[in-house]
Amino acid sequence: xxxxxxxxxxxxxxxxxxxxxxxxxxxxxxxxxxxxxxxxxxxxxxxxxxxxxxxxxxxxxxxxxxxxxxxxxxxxxxxxxxxxxxxxxxxxxxxxxxxxxxxxxxxxxxxxxxxxxxxxxxxxxxxxxxxxxxxxxxxxxxxxxxxxxxxxxxxxxxxxxxxxxxxxxxxxxxxxxxxxxxxxxxxxxxxxxxxxxxxxxxxxxxxxxxxxxxxxxxxxxxxxxxxxxxxxxx
Numbered sequence: 001x002x003x004x005x006x007x008x009x010x011x012x013x014x015x016x017x018x019x020x021x022x023x024x025x026x027x028x029x030x031x032x033x034x035x036x037x038x039x040x041x042x043x044x045x046x047x048x049x050x051x052x053x054x055x056x057x058x059x060x061x062x063x064x065x066x067x068x069x070x071x072x073x074x075x076x077x078x079x080x081x082x083x084x085x086x087x088x089x090x091x092x093x094x095x096x097x098x099x100x101x102x103x104x105x106x107x108x109x110x111x112x113x114x115x116x117x118x119x120x121x122x123x124x125x126x127x128x129x130x131x132x133x134x135x136x137x138x139x140x141x142x143x144x145x146x147x148x149x150x151x152x153x154x155x156x157x158x159x160x161x162x163x164x165x166x167x168x169x170x171x172x173x174x175x176x177x178x179x180x181x182x183x184x185x186x187x188x189x190x191x192x193x194x195x196x197x198x199x200x201x202x203x204x205x206x207x208x209x210x211x212x213x214x215x216x217x218x219x220x221x222x223x224x225x226x227x228x229x230x231x232x233x234x
Contacts, residue, residue, distance in 0.1 A: 001115070001223070001224045002114065002115045002223045002224075003221075004027050004219070004220060004221050004222070005027070005220055006026075006027055006036060006217070007218055008021060008204075008215070008216070008218075009184075009216050009217070011184065011213050011216065013215070016211065021049075021215045022049045023038065023040050023183060023184075024038075024039045024052040024055070025038050025039075025056065025217050025219055026057060027060070028060040028061070030112075033112050033114035034112065034113060034221055035064055035067070035111070037055075037060045038056070038108075038109045038110075038181045038183055038217050038218070039052035039055045039056040039106045040052055040106055040126065040183050040217070042105030042157075044105075045103050045156070046099065046100070047097070047104045048103075048104070048105055048106055050093060050097075051093075051103075051105055051157055054089050054104075055089065055090065055157055059108065062082065062085060062110075063110060063120075066078075066081075067112040067120065071118055071172050082110075082122055082168075086158075091158075102158055103158075105156035105157055105158050105159060106125075106156065107124060108122060108125065109121070109181040109219075110122045111181060111219075111221055112221070113221040116223065117175045117177035117224075118171060118173070119221065120170040121167075121168070121169045122167070124157065124162065125165070126145045126155065128182050129142040129180065129181055131177065131179050142169065143169060176223060176225055177222075177223050178196075178220065178222045179222075180196065180218060180219075181220070182217075183215070183218070184214050185210075185212045186203060186216045186217065189204075189208040190203060197222055200218070203218050
């Protein structure tokens with residue numbers, strides 16, 4: 001069994017209107033695997049909203065095509081590819097808009113997982129990824145937010161340190177696994193949600209999330225091995 005999902009809430013800073021949100025969330029069903037991407041426009045970036053949407057689209061498509069390579073290829077090669085893809089997409093958008101490419105800054109979390117629980121993850125900037133290795137395991141922080149010396153100083157697309165800051169992880173052994181990609185106030189909501197694998201959609205409920213000041217989003221990938229059918233009676 002393999003399931004995915006996502007949700008997004010616009011914060012009071014954007015009048016709680018979804019169309020004003022600077023978060024972009026994408027899911028891609030690729031048959032044997034699924035991809036989930038959460039991107040957040042960088043505060044202070046003139047075109048951060050557009051950057052988030054364009055980057056989310058590009059990385060969802062990348063993972064839909066290259067997931068199996070992501071389980072085998074050298075991490076540095078994959079990081080260079082994703083760095084180059086993001087740069088190409090956002091540079092073109094900036095040129096088309098007649099805008100400064102540096103204004104197309106966003107933070108990135110992009111993951112894919114197959115039915116066996118094998119998975120990969122790219123992470124740039126803020127947000128955290130929470131994981132669980134199996135049914136009996138504990139939740140743990142799979143990838144932490146990057147922190148710079150000043151707000152927005154670390155981990156943005158089109159920044160001078162994008163390649164250096166872009167992280168890549170993978171788990172290639174089949175297992176029951178779960179990954180949650182969380183931005184804004186979602187980590188706090190996740191921490192108090194009982195059985196998040198069973199009811200992940202409750203992350204966005206007013207009871208858990210309240211009225212967030214900033215945009216916040218979540219996406220998840222959950223793989224569970226199907227039980228073996230019982231042996232027929234002899």
